[in-house]
Amino acid sequence: xxxxxxxxxxxxxxxxxxxxxxxxxxxxxxxxxxxxxxxxxxxxxxxxxxxxxxxxxxxxxxxxxxxxxxxxxxxxxxxxxxxxxxxxxxxxxxxxxxxxxxxxxxxxxxxxxxxxxxxxxxxxxxxxxxxxxxxxxxxxxxxxxxxxxxxxxxxxxxxxxxxxxxxxxxxxxxxxxxxxxxxxxxxxxxxxxxxxxxxxxxxxxxxxxxxxxxxxxxxxxxxxxxxxxxxxxxxxxxxxxxxxxxxxxxxxxxxxxxxxxxxxxxxxxxxxxxxxxxxxxxxxxxxxxxxxxxxxxxxxxxxxxxxxxxxxxxxxxxxxxxxxxxxxxxxxx
Amino acid sequence: xxxxxxxxxxxxxxxxxxxxxxxxxxxxxxxxxxxxxxxxxxxxxxxxxxxxxxxxxxxxxxxxxxxxxxxxxxxxxxxxxxxxxxxxxxxxxxxxxxxxxxxxxxxxxxxxxxxxxxxxxxxxxxxxxxxxxxxxxxxxxxxxxxxxxxxxxxxxxxxxxxxxxxxxxxxxxxxxxxxxxxxxxxxxxxxxxxxxxxxxxxxxxxxxxxxxxxxxxxxxxxxxxxxxxxxxxxxxxxxxxxxxxxxxxxxxxxxxxxxxxxxxxxxxxxxxxxxxxxxxxxxxxxxxxxxxxxxxxxxxxxxxxxxxxxxxxxxxxxxxxxxxxxxxxxxxx
Amino acid sequence: xxxxxxxxxxxxxxxxxxxxxxxxxxxxxxxxxxxxxxxxxxxxxxxxxxxxxxxxxxxxxxxxxxxxxxxxxxxxxxxxxxxxxxxxxxxxxxxxxxxxxxxxxxxxxxxxxxxxxxxxxxxxxxxxxxxxxxxxxxxxxxxxxxxxxxxxxxxxxxxxxxxxxxxxxxxxxxxxxxxxxxxxxxxxxxxxxxxxxxxxxxxxxxxxxxxxxxxxxxxxxxxxxxxxxxxxxxxxxxxxxxxxxxxxxxxxxxxxxxxxxxxxxxxxxxxxxxxxxxxxxxxxxxxxxxxxxxxxxxxxxxxxxxxxxxxxxxxxxxxxxxxxxxxxxxxxx
Numbered sequence: 001x002x003x004x005x006x007x008x009x010x011x012x013x014x015x016x017x018x019x020x021x022x023x024x025x026x027x028x029x030x031x032x033x034x035x036x037x038x039x040x041x042x043x044x045x046x047x048x049x050x051x052x053x054x055x056x057x058x059x060x061x062x063x064x065x066x067x068x069x070x071x072x073x074x075x076x077x078x079x080x081x082x083x084x085x086x087x088x089x090x091x092x093x094x095x096x097x098x099x100x101x102x103x104x105x106x107x108x109x110x111x112x113x114x115x116x117x118x119x120x121x122x123x124x125x126x127x128x129x130x131x132x133x134x135x136x137x138x139x140x141x142x143x144x145x146x147x148x149x150x151x152x153x154x155x156x157x158x159x160x161x162x163x164x165x166x167x168x169x170x171x172x173x174x175x176x177x178x179x180x181x182x183x184x185x186x187x188x189x190x191x192x193x194x195x196x197x198x199x200x201x202x203x204x205x206x207x208x209x210x211x212x213x214x215x216x217x218x219x220x221x222x223x224x225x226x227x228x229x230x231x232x233x234x235x236x237x238x239x240x241x242x243x244x245x246x247x248x249x250x251x252x253x254x255x256x257x258x259x260x261x262x263x264x265x266x267x268x269x270x271x272x273x274x275x276x277x278x279x280x281x282x283x284x285x286x287x288x289x290x291x292x293x294x295x296x297x298x299x300x301x302x303x304x305x306x307x308x309x310x311x312x313x314x315x316x317x318x319x320x321x322x323x324x325x326x327x328x329x330x331x332x333x
Numbered sequence: 334x335x336x337x338x339x340x341x342x343x344x345x346x347x348x349x350x351x352x353x354x355x356x357x358x359x360x361x362x363x364x365x366x367x368x369x370x371x372x373x374x375x376x377x378x379x380x381x382x383x384x385x386x387x388x389x390x391x392x393x394x395x396x397x398x399x400x401x402x403x404x405x406x407x408x409x410x411x412x413x414x415x416x417x418x419x420x421x422x423x424x425x426x427x428x429x430x431x432x433x434x435x436x437x438x439x440x441x442x443x444x445x446x447x448x449x450x451x452x453x454x455x456x457x458x459x460x461x462x463x464x465x466x467x468x469x470x471x472x473x474x475x476x477x478x479x480x481x482x483x484x485x486x487x488x489x490x491x492x493x494x495x496x497x498x499x500x501x502x503x504x505x506x507x508x509x510x511x512x513x514x515x516x517x518x519x520x521x522x523x524x525x526x527x528x529x530x531x532x533x534x535x536x537x538x539x540x541x542x543x544x545x546x547x548x549x550x551x552x553x554x555x556x557x558x559x560x561x562x563x564x565x566x567x568x569x570x571x572x573x574x575x576x577x578x579x580x581x582x583x584x585x586x587x588x589x590x591x592x593x594x595x596x597x598x599x600x601x602x603x604x605x606x607x608x609x610x611x612x613x614x615x616x617x618x619x620x621x622x623x624x625x626x627x628x629x630x631x632x633x634x635x636x637x638x639x640x641x642x643x644x645x646x647x648x649x650x651x652x653x654x655x656x657x658x659x660x661x662x663x664x665x666x
Numbered sequence: 667x668x669x670x671x672x673x674x675x676x677x678x679x680x681x682x683x684x685x686x687x688x689x690x691x692x693x694x695x696x697x698x699x700x701x702x703x704x705x706x707x708x709x710x711x712x713x714x715x716x717x718x719x720x721x722x723x724x725x726x727x728x729x730x731x732x733x734x735x736x737x738x739x740x741x742x743x744x745x746x747x748x749x750x751x752x753x754x755x756x757x758x759x760x761x762x763x764x765x766x767x768x769x770x771x772x773x774x775x776x777x778x779x780x781x782x783x784x785x786x787x788x789x790x791x792x793x794x795x796x797x798x799x800x801x802x803x804x805x806x807x808x809x810x811x812x813x814x815x816x817x818x819x820x821x822x823x824x825x826x827x828x829x830x831x832x833x834x835x836x837x838x839x840x841x842x843x844x845x846x847x848x849x850x851x852x853x854x855x856x857x858x859x860x861x862x863x864x865x866x867x868x869x870x871x872x873x874x875x876x877x878x879x880x881x882x883x884x885x886x887x888x889x890x891x892x893x894x895x896x897x898x899x900x901x902x903x904x905x906x907x908x909x910x911x912x913x914x915x916x917x918x919x920x921x922x923x924x925x926x927x928x929x930x931x932x933x934x935x936x937x938x939x940x941x942x943x944x945x946x947x948x949x950x951x952x953x954x955x956x957x958x959x960x961x962x963x964x965x966x967x968x969x970x971x972x973x974x975x976x977x978x979x980x981x982x983x984x985x986x987x988x989x990x991x992x993x994x995x996x997x998x999x
Contacts, residue, residue, distance in 0.1 A: 027861075027882025076857065077848045083858045099767055099783075101432055101449040101467070116767040117432075117450045117783045117801070119467035119485070134767070134785035134803040135450065135819070137467040137485035137503075151842070152785070152803035152821045153468070155485045155503035155540075170803075170821035170839040171874065173503040173540040176484070179561040179579060182410045186593070188557055188575055190537070191409065192416045195360075204856070207821075207839040207876040208504065208896075210540040210562040210580075216360025224854055228845040229876040229898050230541075230916075232562050232580040232598075242854055246845060247876075247898040248916045248934070250563075250581045250598050252616075260852070265898075265916050266934045266952075268581070268599045268617055283918075284934055284952045284966060286599075286617040300617060300633055300966055301645075307652075312967070314652045317659065319973075319980045326983065434765055434782040434800070450765075450783045452800035452818070468783070470800040470818035470836070486801070488818045488836035488873075506836040506873040509817070512894040512912060515743045519926070521890055521908055523870070524742065525749045528693075541837065543873040543895040543913075549693025563874075565895050565913040565931075583896075583914045583931050585949075601914070601932045601950055619932075619950045633950060633966055634978070640985075647985045650992065 003055050006036065007070045009085060010078040012057070016068030020054050025083055028053070036082070038075040057082075092131060109146065121158075139175075157213060159196040166199050169229070171208035174199070178212040178235025178253060191215060193235060200224075206231070206247065215253075222259065240277065258293060267302075282308075336388050339369065340403045342418060343411040345390070349401030353387050358416055361386070369415070371408040425464060442479065454491075472508075490546060492529040499532050502562070504541035507532070511545040511568025511586060524548060526568060533557075539564065539580065548586075555592065573610065591626060600635075615641075669721050672702065673736045675751060676744040678723070682734030686720050691749055694719070702748070704741040723748075758797060775812065793830075805841075823879060825862040832865050835895070837874035840865070844878040844901025844919060857881060859901065866890075872897065872913065881919075888925065906943065924959060933968075948974075 004018040023034035028044060031037040031053035038057035039045040045065065048056045055068040057075045072078040092113040096102060099116040106120045109128035120126070120138045127146035132138065136150050140158040144150075147165040154168050157175030168174070180191035195214020199221045205211070206229035213219060214236045221233070222240040228247040233239070237251050240259035245251075249263045252271035261275055264283030269275065276293030285302040299308035318325065337351040356367035361377060364370040364386035371390035372378040378398065381389045388401045390408045405411040425446040429435060432449040439457040441447075448467035453459070457471050460479035465471065469483050473491040477483075480498040487501050490508030501507070513524035528547020532554045538544070539562035546552060547569045554566070555573040561580040566572070570584050573592035578584075582596045585604035594608055597616030602608065609626030618635040632641035651658065670684040689700035694710060697703040697719035704723035705711040711731065714722045721734045723741045738744040758779040762768060765782040772786045775794035786792070786804045793812035798804065802816050806824040810816075813831040820834050823841030834840070846857035861880020865887045871877070872895035879885060880902045887899070888906040894913040899905070903917050906925035911917075915929045918937035927941055930949030935941065942959030951968035965974035984991065 029883040074848065074850060077850050077855065080848060080855055080857050087858075097767070099432070099765070101430070116785045117468065119449045135468050135486070135783060135801050135821075139485070151823075152805070153486055153801070153819055153837075153839075155468075157484075157503075169842040170823075171486075171504055171541065171837055171876070173486075173562075176502040176540040176562070177537075179539060179559065181559055181577065182407065182413060184407060184410050186575065188559060188577070189410065189413055191413050192420070204843075206845060207842040207878075208541050208563075208837065208874050210504070212540075212562070217362040226845065226847055226854060229839075229842070229878070230563060230874075230896060234580065242852065244847065244854070246918075247900065248581070248914070252579075252598060265918060266599075266932075270616065283936065283954075288616075310655075311648055311652050314655050315648060315977055315981060317655075318651065318984065319977045321659075322976075322980050322983075326987075432765070434763070450801060452782045468801050468819070472799075472818070486819055488801075490817075490836070504819075504837055504874065506819075506895075509835040509873040509895070510870075512872060512892065514892055514910065515740070515746060517740060517743050519908065521892060521910070522743065522746055524746050525753075541874050541896075543837070545873075545895070550695040563896060567913065581914070585912075585931055599932075603949065621949075643988075644981055644985045647988050648981060650988075651984065654992075 010081055012070040012072040038079045161198045164201045167204040169207040172205050173210045175213045178215050180215050345403040345405040347403055371412045494531045497534045500537040502540040505538050506543045508546045511548050513548045676738055676747055678736040678738040680736055704745045827864045830867045833870040835873040838871050839876045841879045844881050846881045
């Protein structure tokens with residue numbers, strides 16, 4: 001495809017030779033002649049120019065280049081639009097591996113692909129175009145809607161519900177018992193964990209993340225939310241739509257999170273609090289109370305980010321000027 | 334069952350209509366007519382009153398209600414006593430799935446249920462009434478005592494010992510090699526990891542938690558202890574009885590923990606320290622030394638909680654009054 | 667073997683009876699008569715003397731003992747040299763379990779052991795002397811070089827490359843999609859994750875650790891590096907040689923780490939930074955910028971360790987002297 005045709009596809013503006021043939025897409029590290037790559041800033045542009053790429057997708061304000069450029073508003077987005085145009089996922093053929101164990105009472109849709117050593121228990125319902133890869137276990141009465149993709153070694157406990165187009169990476173566990181106990185006279189009793197997990201449309205969950213079933217209500221992950229690897233979502237948590245939760249975060253029991261929330265890696269939220277919409281929580285923060293919509297917080301404990309940064313600056317200043325301080329305090333008393 | 338009969342069962346005191354028939358139990362979110370629910374404070378009582386529940390289990394001091402109440406000392410405990418009365422777990426029938434691989438030298442008890450694709454290696458001993466679900470791997474010479482429940486995709490390394498009534502949720506790994514290396518002249522040598530893991534009676538371990546085998550001694554998890562999801566228990570760690578360890582905690586090598594210890598989520602303890610009995614460690618704490626029995630600690634690094642809170646208050650005060658401070662310091666020198 | 671023969675093997679100096687027969691090795695906790703144990707300091711020496719051990723391996727400067735000693739420079743290293751001398755791993759016989767599913771197009775080397783319910787997909791190449799244990803899944807076109815050991819319930823995504831002698835413990839996931847999304851007008855689009863993971867020689871990866879494939883470049887783990895349980899290595903990360911990364915660490919996308927780096931447990935590094943060679947990062951640190959070679963950092967955020975410790979000391983001093991401070995500030999204004 002020629003540069004001018006690609007530019008049309010993403011409403012871009014070409015600078016340089018319109019007619020070069022583009023044969024592939026690649027990152028700037030691996031770009032070879034005939035490739036389209038992208039650069040989001042000056043530094044990356046320099047690297048891209050040194051590569052063998054034939055054309056660079058970049059933003060509208062960056063300097064000119066000796067290579068052909070396509071200028072767009074969001075180069076990364078345009079890159080993925082081009083990628084998706086030429087890489088529509090092919091439907092797998094309908095297939096149940098002979099080493100899979102599928103209950104007679106399970107209902108299996110059309111064009112479903114089930115790998116070796118998959119176990120699907122009684123009453124499960126598997127929608128159309130679902131892929132369940134090797135060594136995954138789907139327990140009783142799970143509902144898996146169309147276009148879901150379950151990678152190897154995943155476990156779904158009974159009654160888990162996945163809506164359309166949910167992706168679960170390897171080692172994910174959905175629906176295990178929440179950490180609910182009652183202490184009485186030095187003994188610990190397990191509290192019933194009877195709810196389920198509901199994962200809405202277009203959610204993607206990273207490897208080895210765990211999502212516990214509700215105790216008496218349900219745990220819910222809102223549509224479009226993306227959760228990275230090794231996160232913990234406790235019982236009864238409700239997460240809104242389009243959250244981005246980075247790796248190793250933990251959300252404690254019964255906490256409610258609004259829409260469009262972002263959490264940096266290794267952050268944690270205590271139980272039974274409410275996080276508003278459009279909240280951003282910095283990496284490694286310890287959230288110990290509710291947060292209003294639109295706030296940006298960071299720190300241990302988490303506070304508005306400006307406040308945390310100011311505290312850090314003050315402590316640095318105090319440490320630097322400690323001699324003066326401590327002397328005066330002692331002297332004058 | 335009538336309200337008065339339930340009240341008898343839990344030694345509760347009824348307020349309102351004694352004779353209503355209770356048909357089910359539920360949380361306040363999902364309660365319908367005929368259900369018993371519970372409320373532990375005023376806020377929850379209001380929600381419960383707005384629900385269709387026919388009876389509310391609550392404490393002895395809360396206000397009266399238009400709905401029938403059963404007053405008890407610990408409503409959550411009483412709720413679970415009622416639940417357990419009507420939900421005794423049924424014994425599964427003795428069953429070994431044809432797709433399971435069980436070594437001829439393994440000893441299997443009575444009423445054992447083994448799911449598809451389970452692998453049980455040479456010399457393993459499986460007690461009575463044990464459940465091992467699909468895709469779990471039990472390596473050589475493991476001992477699993479009666480009434481243990483192993484969920485799907487669990488791995489037990491060789492020689493792991495589970496005493497009675499241990500529950501392991503999906504993705505748990507018990508007995509993997511500890512992180513023990515010796516550095517010499519820039520090279521890293523693996524130190525032998527020869528110990529085993531012993532998990533005592535009534536322990537429950539959350540999904541994807543990892544417990545390493547001892548290097549030369551054993552790793553031990555004491556009776557009644559409950560560990561949440563995604564925790565790391567390193568080699569040679571000894572944990573006492575009835576600990577409650579929340580999600581994503583890490584306990585480093587050879588650390589010894591007493592009885593009745595509580596750890597909040599994402600807390601960590603360094604290696605080779607001793608934590609006494611009845612210690613409480615706040616969420617996200619970094620414990621960098623031994624702790625005496627009975628202490629409550631919090632923070633990074635962890636200190637007695639009052640001290641950590643006071644430090645935070647002082648730093649807030651200093652930040653607020655920073656202008657005055659910094660001016661004076663500069664002026665007077 | 668006699669003490670004098672063992673001493674020769676490790677270039678040690680014997681103090682006491684040269685001729686005692688040593689029949690086994692053990693830690694000081696479990697040592698019985700005829701055993702060799704080791705003690706790295708005075709405290710451990712006392713424990714070793716109270717044990718039934720017949721000989722103690724210790725350093726060159728420690729006091730004399732009533733028991734036979736072998737003095738060496740690094741007792742732990744010498745202990746493992748003796749251990750390895752008498753415990754060379756035996757080659758397993760060539761074996762493919764009938765319950766394994768191996769693609770016809772996969773190439774399997776000599777003396778390969780493949781357990782039950784292993785799935786090996788199209789185009790995979792398995793080198794000589796490789797062990798792949800039960801319930802592991804190896805996806806398309808993976809390359810596994812000789813002497814690799816894959817424990818149960820591991821997943822390798824397509825195109826993953828393991829070089830020689832790599833050990834992956836149970837539940838490890840290598841090659842899953844990185845957390846790469848582009849936001850546009852409130853919608854979240856998945857960015858293509860097309861790279862692979864390359865794990866070089868002699869790497870060991872702990873249970874349930876996750877390593878994501880590169881997005882457009884590759885994720886690389888350098889030769890000799892050891893990673894503990896439950897760590898997260900994000901897309902495009904490059905880790906140098908001989909790193910020691912303790913449990914529950916997280917390394918964010920595209921970060922580059924030099925050789926001989928050490929990370930304490932639960933530490934995290936942000937994305938797109940560069941960590942030099944020989945850097946030490948203390949437990950639970952939050953690394954928010956690049957670090958030069960040779961530095962030792964600690965804290966949230968991470969700074970040179972002396973600076974973090976001084977800040978903590980200053981804050982403690984301020985808290986203790988707060989009364990004086992706050993009074994004076996108020997008085998004088």
